[in-house]
Amino acid sequence: MKITIIAGARPNFMKIAPIIEAIEVASAKGAAISYRLVHTGQHYDKKMSHDFFMQLGIPEPHANLEAGGGTQAEQTAVIMVRFEKELLENPADLVLVVGDVTSTMACAIVAKKLHTKVAHVEAGIRSGDLTMPEEINRLVTDSITDYFFTTSDIANKNLLDSGVTDDRIFFVGNTMIDTLLKQMPRFQKPEIWNDANLVPQQYFVLTLHRPANVDQEQGLQALLDKIITLSQSLPIVFPVHPRTAKMLQKIGSNAPNLHLIDPLSYLEFNFLVKNAKAVITDSGGITEETTVMGVPCMTLRDSTERPETCTIGTNELLGTDPKALEPAMQKLFNGEWKKGGVPPLWDGKTATRIVESLIDLSI
Structure with missing residues (x-):
């Protein structure tokens, strides 16, 4: 064959x-x-x-x-x-x-x-x-x-x-979990770890690339402002997708705890995810990885094609309204986030x- x-x-x-x-x-x-x-x-x-x-x-x-x-x-x-x-x-x-x-x-x-x-x-x-x-x-x-x-x-x-x-x-x-489980022992600490003095479970990983979140200046600005406000000054590491970079150049952002970095390699990015307090994202695949690694995940979308990451895993679907972040972050900082499990197979x-x-x- x-x-x-x-x-x-x-x-x-x-x-x-x-x-x-x-x-x-x-x-x-x-x-x-x-x-x-x-x-x-x-x-x-x-x-x-x-x-x-x-x-x-x-x-x-x-x-x-x-x-x-x-x-x-x-x-x-x-x-x-x-x-x-x-x-x-x-x-x-x-x-x-x-x-x-x-x-x-x-x-x-x-x-x-x-x-x-x-x-x-x-x-x-x-x-x-x-x-x-x-x-x-x-x-x-x-x-x-x-x-x-x-x-x-x-x-x-x-x-x-x-x-x-x-x-x-x-x-x-x-199959993405096949790769994750095989590569987990090889995860690599990225430069931002030392540059930002990161400490395990004391920082956030942020990824945004979907049009609903990044194509409008006011919408992206409101989302970033809310995340920064609710972060309790913990570092926010934001590997910037090329699509998002163009809009960020227009709005600018100089919050001291927001670290904008270039896209990371697989081993570096997942090192950050595995050790994060939580991940805030509009990606689908990342929600699968956080579920398997037991990392709290907040998805800034109105729908998901991976509902098992919510019903079984550590993901919560918040929608695109920045206000939805407030109760989720409160739950996280109160230590009340669900532990979740791993889907079958x-x-x-x-x-x-x-x-x-x-x-x-x-x-």
Whole structure:
């Protein structure tokens, strides 16, 4: 079985690393399975791409489509044109896509039009918010996927409710947690640790990149002001996403406890998360990592495609109104934050289950 694995953006890299390793292990044991890794180049910043490949032990891609930046439509078009050429020149039995980025949807469409089977890892998750580009990517990808690998019972139900038959759904767990558990002993202390005199459980990690939070000057300013006011002067470490950096330059912020830094590598960022008092974010993936590491997490969004991080884990969905932070921060400082637990099959063995399932399918 020849599998083409697609990676394009930072969230993908943590998900493909254990899958590649599991394929290599199975192949070494005699299984008739091989892979070709295609990097679409959707994320072209060094910190968002090359460093992740190095740290996570991901081999050099067999092909890099170098799609680069641009609008959603421009990126989608470039990826589709270049991946079509790639797949025609290097046919596969299966194209495996992960997550919900533009590359996931674009490559799934190309594969199906070339009559190639598609497997979607992290299938079935839904936020219900069609203003999110990722939600469109999920819906389109799952509408043409052949094999669905899921992270939760909720994702399974979403797929069944949409008409997917049970025999095409494989509840396997979360590959991002495979990577987290493997790499946790290797976490690295970033420079900001000493520069800001950080102390375990005595600082916050902040990440913001979604349009609802960062595209309006007044909204972003109000959010930052509220976080700073409620932080009780504890340091706030804010690795700034390129999208957010442009707006921060306009509004400025000189609070002494707010530390704006460049995006961090995987090992450095998760070192900060693991030792933080809490994480304040609008990311989805980070809520999964905080759940497994037992770190309190506040999500500044009105919906989440990962509800298990709230119902089982350490995450709370606060919405985008800065006022919602007040009771959450009070609960945190009073020591009343929920301890949470780890969702089923988030055990570090997901990639092995995926590869075993693919071998059994004998595509």
